[in-house]
Amino acid sequence: MSVELLMNITPSETRVALIEGGTLQELHIERQASKGIVGNIYKGKVSRVLPGMQAAFVDIGLEKAAFLHASDIIPHTETLPQTEKAKFKVADISELVRQGQDIMVQVVKDPLGTKGARLTTDITVPSRYLVFMPGSPHVGVSQRIESAKERLRLKLITQSCLGDLGGFIIRTAAEGAPENELVNDAAFLLRLWRKVLTRKQRTNTKNKLLYRDLGLEFRIIRDFVGSEIERVRIDSKLTFAELKEFSKDFVPELRNKIEYYPGESPIFDLFDVENEVQRALDRKVELKSGGYLIIDQTEAMTTVDINTGAFVGHRNLEETIFNTNIEATQAIARQLRLRNLGGIIILDFIDMKSAEHRRRVFTSLEQALAKDRVKTNINDFSPLGLIEMTRKRTQESLEHLFCTDCVECNGRGYVKTVETVCYEVLREILRVNRAYNVEKFVVYTSVAVAEALLGDESHNLGELILFMSKEVDVHAEPLYGQEQFDVVMI
Structure with a gap:
């Protein structure tokens, strides 16, 4: 059965469709507006130590200093038994860090309101089947894998991949995974960590980011290492170039399968993906x-x-x-x-x-x-x-991603969110522009969607107007439902 990935990249969202035998099987979506920084690794500098709070503030290049508590400055204990974990006591913050010190940290909680991000020095980097633990020589197995025989098999395979950079935790998803896929995962994580260490040596005072938790398009490529993917088609030249470079360093087995899609019709029209998503x-x-x-x-x-x-x-x-x-x-x-x-x-x-x-x-x-x-x-x-x-x-x-409770029926049903309809309007304008030679577009839509297109989503509409070099007018129709819109050519 043929298996391929289709990637639709826009400034506002990334959508990836998994096609098996010509039929849509999975859809993955990531919207730029909702992306956080959890999982990112930074080379920070301790800006202030607060002994009374047993914490420190760390400058990681964000608007607000991030927060690092003494309890988050601990060695890896994931693979140790409870009796051993109990021996680790939280030291005084003044003994752990000092003002002006450079420190490698990972974000565990996004900034919220007036609070900065929450940090840890207990860095972990996940992949599909494994979690890499820098500096730890151990291999641990998820407790949810109950079979003793399977736990031993997984541990022996992973131990053969150990180097001097760190150890691994075998995730629950690894249960039953083939040996070659576990080895591929370990190799990927070790290559990635070497890149992080190289960036740490080169990082300047302005750019403190060492590792950004991968965007959807890169996570998909990472997660399909060793799978039977025949090709990956992408409709963005920039993302295509980035993925080719990424695959060269981290997933060379997929590099020759990545293709740029230059077609005039939208990439998701190839296998009727848009209609399948609606259904x-x-x-x-x-x-x-x-x-x-x-x-x-x-x-x-x-x-x-x-x-x-x-x-x-x-x-x-x-x-x-x-x-x-x-x-x-x-x-x-x-x-x-x-x-x-x-x-x-x-x-x-x-x-x-x-x-x-x-x-x-x-x-x-x-x-x-x-x-x-x-x-x-x-x-x-x-x-x-x-x-x-x-x-x-x-x-x-x-359903939860695309839809919200309907105010018309007091939550008994669902309608698409204003954000989702806005993106559908933008895609429809682009679709019509590719199919017909017109000078101007007029969009008739609900009041809420019109306000969003002219307000919160105006930057996306503006980028589309610049890209097409065409005029787009938006008119609010009070009688239109939230999902209803028309794109008129003039």
Whole structure:
């Protein structure tokens, strides 16, 4: 099955689509406005030591000095037993740092209000399966990996990758991972840390940043090291050049697979990605046979209900139900990945009398979920005919990312956020501009979206106007709903 990545890069957001066999399977989104600095590593300078607070303020090049508490200046203890950890006592801050001292730190909490960022010297750098711990000679294994045999296998593989730079923690996601992927992860982290150390020697007083937690496009490339990706297509020349350089240093096995996409039509039109994303926000998912799924997200869990719908089959009712359930297993696995649903998930399959049919449906679901890179746990059919499962939360679901509570229905439904509609308007203008030779555009949209386009999002609209060298007028229509807009050519 062909596998490729499509990257749509704009100043306001980055979107990455994973395509398998010509069908959208995963969508990853990162918006510039919501990016933080957690995970960034800086070469800071202690600007003030406060013994009374057992803390110090550190200048890392931000508007406000960052905060470093004495308890955050500790050696790596992640791999030690509790009895050993208890021996480490927090020393007096005056014994740990002094004013004017250079110190390497990592951000663990973003600045908030009048408070600066929270720092630690206990630096860790994560990858897909491993976490690198500079200066630590140990290899630790996540406690959530329960199999003693698997823990030993993972530890032996990772110990063979140890050098003099530090040790590793094996993450829960590494359970069952092939040896070559673990080795690739370790090699990536060691190359990355050598780069950090080189920058530390060259860092001047103005630029204190040693390592920025990777942007989405780079994290995706990192996480797919060793996977069966055939090619990566990017619609931004700048990002293409950056990724080629990044892959040269850190993931050379993917370097020749990265391509620039110069096409006139938007890159997400190649596999109907935009329409697939819109369909991923619907409650109802149609099956090819005529059956359908109903997917509902609640605060506590996500429920999936399977129905035969218009599918009547060709033999008998039991066979019709079985075939619908089998088809539903593939659709469910895809929807969980595409919508990025996590937490507790309840699957309400159509009742089956045959134990053999239940066994085959459960096996089909297990096989379909095996393709998911996010960890899942599945329980067999309950006495009520339900399958209970969990899927690790990695980020917000599409519904929570794209939608907000609807003020029209007091939270009983969802509408797209003003920000999301603004980006759709900008993409539609760009799409029409590529397709037709026009001099001016007029956008009719809701009052809230119009205010955003002329206010908070005016810089994005302005960049688009400069890029096209065309005029764009925005008109607010009081009767338009929040998701409604029209782009008129003049």
